[in-house]
Each structure stands twice: as C-alpha cells, then as structure tokens.
Amino acid sequence: MQWDAWGDPACRRELSDGVRALLTSALGVTAPPVLRRSIGEVPVEPSALGPTHLRALSAVVGDSHVGVSDIDRLLHAGGKSTLDLLRRRSVDRQQAPDAVLTPGGADEVQDILRYCSKHRIAVVPFGGGTSVVGGLDPVRDGFEAVVSLDLRRFDQLSDLDEESGIATLGAGITGPRAEELLRARGFSIGHFPQSFRFATIGGFAATRSSGQASAGYGRFEDMVHGLTVVTPSGVLVTGRAPASAAGPDLGELFVGSEGTLGVITEVRVRVHHVPEAIEREGWNFPDFATGAAALRQLVQESSVPTVLRLSDEAETGVNLATTGKIGESAVAGGCLGITTYEGTAELVSQRMAQARAVLAAHGGTSLGPEPGNDWEKGRFDAPYLRDALLDAGALCETLETATTWGNLANVRTAVTQALVDALTTQGTSPLVMCHISHTYTTGASLYFTVVCAQTTDPSGQWLAAKRAAGDAITGSGATITHHHAVGVDHRPWMADEIGGLGANILQAVKNAVDPAGILNPGKLIP
C-alpha cells in the first residue's frame, strides 16, 4: 500500500465533474488540495534502536529480515484512518517504528518477545497495515524503542482438513491470497471486510473483524476454530474442539486483543465449499425505519441471505452504496437494500424465495439483480474514494457501532445529530450517511460516512466530530466499535464500554502474558 493513501496507486480514483460540483455547491468545499509527497522525500524521525539491539535482533531473524531504511519504517508507521492520512500529508517529520522485523517462525517471534521484554523495547505486531483506529501507531510509551513485527512470512496454508472444514493458515496471509490458496482446493472462508484486499488472516482475528458476508458466514470470531498465539510468557494454542464446556473460552481473549496480549501466528479457520451459485437482488424501501424492520423480521424469522445491507435515505440519495455510480444517478428516493445468496443452486433458490417473501411483506420492492451486482463490483473501493475526496479538499471518514433493534433508531439519531452539530459548529455542515451492514437476531450495526469541507485544521476538525460521535454512541448504550476495533482512537471510551472491573480483568490478563508490557502499548486497554 502507498505510505500516505489506501492501497494500490494504480487504482487511484478520480472524482467525476458531477461529484466535484456537488462538493462545492452542497458542502462548500473550497480548500486547496492537500500536499502529497513521494515516500522518498519524507523526513523520518531517526531510529532509536542502537547497534547492540539491532545485532541481537538480526541474530534472531537474520540480517535480511530487519528493515531499518526510512522507507521500510514509513511503510509500517501506522494504519489508514483519515487522521493517519492527514498526518502523513500535513506533518513534516514522520514518526515511525525504529525497525521492522519479519520473523520466519513462531520460535523467532518468541525470541524477539523475550529479548524485547528484557530490554524494554515495545513491539507492534503488523499484518496488512489497514487499521483505521491507530492500532499500528509506533507508540513508545516510555520504552527505549519500538519495533514493528511484520508477519508477512507466515504465509502458508499448512493444513486443510477437508472433512472437518478447517484450514490452518499463517497469520500473515492476506485475504485474497487465503482465498486463492483455498479455492485451488475448492474451499473458501467467506470473510470479506472492506480491507479484504490488503488485510491479513491474523489481523482479522486480532481485531474481531466482520466481513460483508457476515449474515451468511458470521463474524471472523465465529470462523476461528483455533489460534496459535505467541506471548512473552509462552505459547497458547486454543480451539481444541468445535465447542467445549471446559471453562471460559480463552480463545475469545485473544480474538480482538489487537496485538496487546500476544502475536497471533496461526489461525485455524472454518471453511466451506466454494459456493456453486450466487444470486443478488436490490430492494427499495420507502424509508429507513421500514427497511430496518424488514431486515429484523428476516433475521429473526426466516432464512438469512449471505449479504444483507440497507442504506439510509442520504446514502441512497448519493448512491454511495454502489460506489461505481456515486453521484451519477440517484434511485427514485427511499432506501436501497442489497441481498446476496450463496450456496448450492437449489438452496440459493429456496432461501431467496423465503427471504423475498418476507422483504416484500414488510414494505420492500425488488429492484432486480443490478444494484447487487453494482455493489459487488465496487465493494472494496470506498477507501480509494476517500483518498480522492481528501485530495479535493473534502474531509471524509467513517465510523461504526452496533446496538439492539430496539435501540437502533435512537442510536442513529443521536450519532447523526452529534456529527452534524460538531461539524456545523466549525462552519462545515456535513453530509452524514448511514447503513446497516451486519445483522443479528438481537440487533444490527450502524455504519456512518461523513463528508464535509475541510477546515484549515482538518485533523482537529475531525477529532472534535469523532469525540462527539463517540460520546453519543456510548451515551446511547451502543458499543464504541462493531468491527473497526479499538486501537488508540477508541481507547478513551473503553473504560465506559467494559467498566472498571472489566478494565482490571483485561490488565490482569495483560500482566500474566506480557509482564514487561511491551506488546502494542497505548492501544485497547484503558
């Protein structure tokens, strides 16, 4: 990925004249484009890792697996939140880890963690680098140095138990590579978050990731059969059986641990046969409340599609759900729903019939396959659009939460109002859009996209909006994050989220596995 933008520069997205006109007329975007610099031109804070440590760590992983160049370090300097991108563009001298280590096995990871524990060197585990919550920030937090531990060499499909439907995958394998390895054997994981193209299997587990097909295949935590986690205090192997009553599920402590409790080196993940058939269908609902009620009925009472989404009126109005056509042609009002169905041809047809009956009975009108196909084509591209908007002087960011069905309208209103108020106060009245992309029998996620003009301090501008939104989420009883994880950015709300005793428990676990506190300091644990 580019150092100061999402993904592959070849996929760079140009805004259409229509969108540019809309930004100016509706949002008052007038700011000049933000400076972009090529990675070779950027000054980087010098490495704080002395030659003794460098030699010792090189002895563990081999000289060729220790990166100390500015470029290596910059490419591991953090994630891809809007704040990250703004910082890379606006700050002259960049912070970066002092070295990048790419160990080749769990033993090397163990040796690195032991050495760093002894010598007070912080370690930031690094997968695909797609965090949008500051989860990869090279926080020093009183340590002598901080190194990035890149898991890219954990790249093997080391086992596929076809009978049990369990694949053993190295933590550093990216989403596309995992699907490629598995599809060659006729299998698929079915986990497709927006970060899919770059994020890794280990990262999916470390952040409690949830993919676009969660309605059908579950969240990544549901797919995890077992983990191998290397900690400074030893190795934990979880997932002895498909289900167990042998005490608390310790694996659940490491799913979502964000590199603070250990380094996930291997994931045993549930896989299924590559679906024989896929059908997609778009739906129109007269308004968000009607659409949300229809989705609720569907997940509570019927067969559930593999993908199930609902955009609100604002998002539907600008066609954000199908990024290929954004701003070009608006559907005729109302709210757009997307459904897809995967499986054997017969099951797809039967499930689709069941779901269609429920959606139609609850106020939906079929729009045929096209909106679903359009959505599918552009479904990993929104981050490129954000970069184009940032380049054009607009501020664009997303945030998300989840709550019960009974609290959904309340949370949506509270968060939208908080964002509108916080940005309007700064003279930049925003467009706030929302969709449901993950559904459960008891509730759903809410995903907000915010676009407005940048002020002269866009980072400060967004921080104020984010603070207001986070307070509104927490204040209305929802979770501070449904799938983006905690990192640095959501940490201020964690004490409220899990309570004082919850924070103590998390810290107690941390102390047990990482007594020196070297693992990803400054993240997650309040």
Added chain:
Amino acid sequence: MQWDAWGDPACRRELSDGVRALLTSALGVTAPPVLRRSIGEVPVEPSALGPTHLRALSAVVGDSHVGVSDIDRLLHAGGKSTLDLLRRRSVDRQQAPDAVLTPGGADEVQDILRYCSKHRIAVVPFGGGTSVVGGLDPVRDGFEAVVSLDLRRFDQLSDLDEESGIATLGAGITGPRAEELLRARGFSIGHFPQSFRFATIGGFAATRSSGQASAGYGRFEDMVHGLTVVTPSGVLVTGRAPASAAGPDLGELFVGSEGTLGVITEVRVRVHHVPEAIEREGWNFPDFATGAAALRQLVQESSVPTVLRLSDEAETGVNLATTGKIGESAVAGGCLGITTYEGTAELVSQRMAQARAVLAAHGGTSLGPEPGNDWEKGRFDAPYLRDALLDAGALCETLETATTWGNLANVRTAVTQALVDALTTQGTSPLVMCHISHTYTTGASLYFTVVCAQTTDPSGQWLAAKRAAGDAITGSGATITHHHAVGVDHRPWMADEIGGLGANILQAVKNAVDPAGILNPGKLIP
C-alpha cells in the same frame, strides 16, 4: 430434587422385567440393591460456621434466608453424578455446606462475598443442583467454612425486549419456569438440556450448557446477550451490543466460569417467537459411520434441523434413544437418527424437505414421525433410569466430549476401548453406547452411556473407568467436556486441555476478581 437421587420421587422409574433379565444375563448384575435412606435419617457433619459469622450473614440476607438445618444443608451438598449418588448411599456421615444463604438481590450477594472474603469463608454458588461433575461440592480447601449461595430468589423476568428478542432473567429461574414466563408473552429460549426441568438460567451460563435443540438455537453461550456478574471485586455487566470489536469478549470469561470467578445474578438471553410448527422424523442408517457422514453433510451444506441426533448401533440396539421403550423393542439393526424442525409452518416444511433430501442421499431411510415423538416424550427422563439401574445393582454413568469430524471415529473408538478395558479388567464387562447430539460445521459431540454390574466398590470402579476415558479423550485430542463442565471431576485434565499458559491466565483473572479465592474452591481452575 431428592437428596440422593435425580428429580422428583413421584417420577421414579421401575425397570421392566425385560431390562432386569437383560442386566442379569448380559452384564452379570447380581449385587443387592444399595441402601437408600430418607433425608431425615442421615447424619451430617456439624456446621463449622460460628455464631458470629451466622449473625453477620443473617444481617445481610435476613434470618429466614439462612438455612442451617441438616436437611437444608444436605439438599445443597452437591450435584447428581453417579459418584454423588453412590456417596450419598454408601457413606454414613455426609459432608455438606455449613449454611445455605438465599440472598434477595445483587447487593446482598456483593455483601456476602465481601464478608466471606474478609473472613475466609468459601462460597459455592448454587442454581438447580444438577451438576454431574462435582461442581457444587462443599470443598473447604483450607477455608474456615463453606456456604452454599442459593440463587432461587433471583426469579424474575424483569424485562422482555420483544423487538430485539432479548429477555432479562434472574439467574435462579429454572428452565421450565423461564419457558412458562416467556411463553405467556409468546416467546421461548429453546434451551433444553437433559437437566432442563431443574437447572437454572444462571447455571446454564455458568457451565456453558448445550441443549438438545442446539443445532437450531445454538449452545447457551450463543444465546447469552449479556450477564450481570457479582464478584468480590465488584460487578461486571457484559453484553453491550449484539456484537462488538471493542476488545476481547469478557463475557466469554464468565460463561463457563462455574462460580469460580463470580456469581451470575442476571442473564440477558436471546429469545424467539414460540414456534408455530414442529415436525419430527426418525431415520435409520446402516451404520454409525454412514450416519455421521450424513449429519456432517447436512450441517456443512444444507439447512439444519432444530434437533439432530444419531445413536450408534449399541444404543440403537437397546433403544436407549427412546427411553420409554428401552429394552422392549429393538429397531431392525443399524443406527437411529432423530430430527426435529421448528419455525413457521412454511419454513419447517421447506427446511425439512432440504434436510430429508441430504439425509436420504447419504444413506438414510426415513422411519416417519414416531421415533422422534417417542424421543421427545422421554427426553428428560434418562437420569431417572440411571437411579433405577443403581438401585438394581447396576453401575450406570455418562460422559461426553467433542471433536472435529475428521477425528470423530478415532475418538469414539479410543474412548469406547478405554471404558471396556477399564471395566472388563475389574470383572465387569460393560455395555458402552454412544450418540451424537450436538453438531457443528467443523465437528460434533460424542455422548457415551456405560452400564455394567457394580463391584463391591462401585465408586472406585467408576473412578478407574472415568480416568481411563478422560485420558483417552485428552490423548486423542478431543475436549474433556462438551457440555457437562469441569467441576472437580474433570479438573485433573484441565492443565492438558488449556495448557500451562492458559491455566496461568485463568488464575490471573481469578486473582483479579476474587483475590481471597473464596469462590467455589477446588473447581475448574487447574
């Protein structure tokens, strides 16, 4: 429940002459019936709780909520494993908690835990008293005294969010009472373990219970939206949203904590509308391997029934799956499968058609609704049968595990062989039967029932068999328990199950929430 047997004495089960003849001829049962004593006749170890403590605890819960009579104490003396029942019949002076406290609210629980922490009094949380792993044993473990904390007064359905499908239930509500309260509003939990009639909502959570309808409604951990847990260090409220990426799922630490980490006082549980239609169908498979492969195909590739079970040849042969007809009429060889389907009439019909096609394609022959209806009628009665067998001089006990589909045949063979060897060596060649009652895409449970003649030391006899079975389970890579929990009986295998680091993590959590270690000592944590 009776002090020395399962359940309600009015439901006492008589063995038919056919079964009695079978016990004698096939298993050589000749031992005379074991002594049964009425609860009033049994000598009980005197209470070790001095008057100062008694006054202080009475001040917390009120005089009428402190039980110190021998009968109160005997009724809280432990659970209902075969070892428990043998001990009650064979040992003269019985061990029992020193007092039984029945607090009326979370505040009182908190006060009890604080007092007991300060004064080194162990506390055993008590729900329905149905543990079959020694989870309720009044272990003193160096403490001055041990009290039973009975949650029966936590008996309210305090909230029902019909839109979100979430019920807030007091931890002390039994299975039938919870269903009664919810059905009055049109809802059901759908959790029906064999202990259903006596076990409690809090107990289901504390033991990671799994019910007979787990294929349709999931394990109890899947149904738990949130918990309120009172610990000596404060109260934890989990379950802020249907799903969250805000760090590790701390609720998963308390589901399965067996009273060692806190007292669960309230459970917010997922509920669904009372199903409109229920269909049942029995199936015959030529052998267990064919039947297991058919179940695997079903859960991996199709719609899944609500209940899905498969008895092996031995269990099918004595008709144990339908306890009402045990030993009376054997089906014509092969293995009996049971399926049930619940939901709207239309969905039941569609799902049943989908599942039938898969089962038939994989070697199954429909037996029509009768076997399913027979199973349904007797599905909570097996423990009464065990009592009748014990009274007749037979030894009868069950144990269970789970593993991946790929390892299922291996585990079944290893455990069966271990049981046969360990009991045959003692001169009591057993009948070992097995069934699958819980299925997952990646694997299934195995539930073993063992019947043989009692030796003169039936407790020692069973301990040897259990030790061999546990070693075989652990040695073959399966979990030491799929749904019976750990308690005292499975604790010897926990270090192997979760590893040394896992044990340290569990102990670290224990130290954080229960620094004095008063909560259910001697259980779960290795």
